[in-house]
Amino acid sequence: MDWLTATRSFIALAEHESFTLAAEHEGVSASAMSKRIDWIEKQLGISLFTRTTRLVKLTTAGHSFLPKANAVLIQFDAMINHSDEATKVPSGTLKIAATLAVGSHILLPHIQTFLAKYSQVTIQLNVLNPGALPDLRNDLVITRQFEQFDSAAHKGTRLLDYQMHLFASPDYIEHHAEVQSIDDLAQHKMLLSNYYQKKGHIELSCGSRFLFNNYNFVSDNLDSILEAAIQGMGLIFISPSYIQKQLHEGTLVPLLPKLRSATKQLWAYYPKSTFVPLNTRLFIDHLKQQLTHSVSF
Template structure:
């Protein structure tokens, strides 16, 4: 038995309350979880959990062990960070979460530079636009674009600000009615981004309810559709900058009032923040300053 892993599994299990979910979250089979936790119980000679087919609940012994196990794992992590931070060049693994669109544009260039600067740091980058809990999923760092301040459980550092543009292909604009006011959008094919907070109301001036033939959870996908001349989209600046410069896309309603978002780097407010995380954030801040 790998006792340390068994303990980690037990803690996870206590949090999620289900063998199946732990297995899913760790991309392994539930038999592994079951066997390892059973072995831990056997090793201790104590039942830590009551199992039923519907849920798992801690025994009294399990509750006591959980509390101590958490502490021990935290201390071990701190010990590891301690020795790693003594090294001159930071090393270790950084698990990072970022929005898809941002990840494959700005951040891909940024992290290429980062890897050059810190060749001993392993990056584990998860791109996705679903809401994730950084702590629960073990992320060291996350990127969020927001117009409001952020969750207090995290430390957030503003990196840069960016806006949106309403974009269309020149071809589309030729073939359709001209757009001179925000209200004209109502009669156009405006694409909707599924995760967009305003849903089908674009925050132009006082807001305009739009409609169209495409609703998709990827701005990249949407951008391709726009470039093909199929419709209009509200696209983050960093995504359309190139296409606007080259003339492949044209900005519509450049003078309409549009919101500005701030891009934050977030990290869990732990007791011991590993040096590599802080170092990475310093790098981020410097990098984005240089870009402007």
């Protein structure tokens, strides 16, 4: 028995919670899987699982060991992949997580150009709930910077800075009270994401806060929020990069141009290892280059 084999079996059993299913995943018998788990538990001197007739669950010690085991395998796989990068053609699946807004309005055009360049790579774009922290189930998480996020299992890199501006439809402006100052906004309804509805405010570039006390529509579906804004249901705080099409068509126009949010950052988070996997590194480099030339925040 070796540590890598036993560790992979431990992770498979933690995921499937069944010796039979974990054994099928690893291509061995249930008996062999049981022996691997017994071996690693004896080596560590702890019980990693509680076993019943129906379920297999991680113990407290097992939960503590799982992120360490994941980190070891990620680093080992990255080391193997890194050793032949010079001649290796990028291939395989790259799992990326992002919110619906970031995925559809920011990432998708650059995913298209990336896949055109690296045709043997497959990208799996997973939905990240707004406000959710990065996790190791994805190779890459594209989201806003979390200042309080401190994980020994992750690394991160800044992609770009951006600010949110205020917009409305021409029809809304025509049929509602004029907006000449921030004080006038008290008379107007806002269109919000769930994140900002729960947060209750947005930090402004001047250092103050604008409170979201008056709103009539809340959704995490950016397309729905944009359609609501175009139909004249209310005002929206958003980065111009998300609404380039609407700005070009004139269906949304800026209000109070000097009113902007505090500067925010879009980051890429990925599992920490000595060697960053080739596909992850190539996509980050591609994204940074493309965003620098094509996105105006």
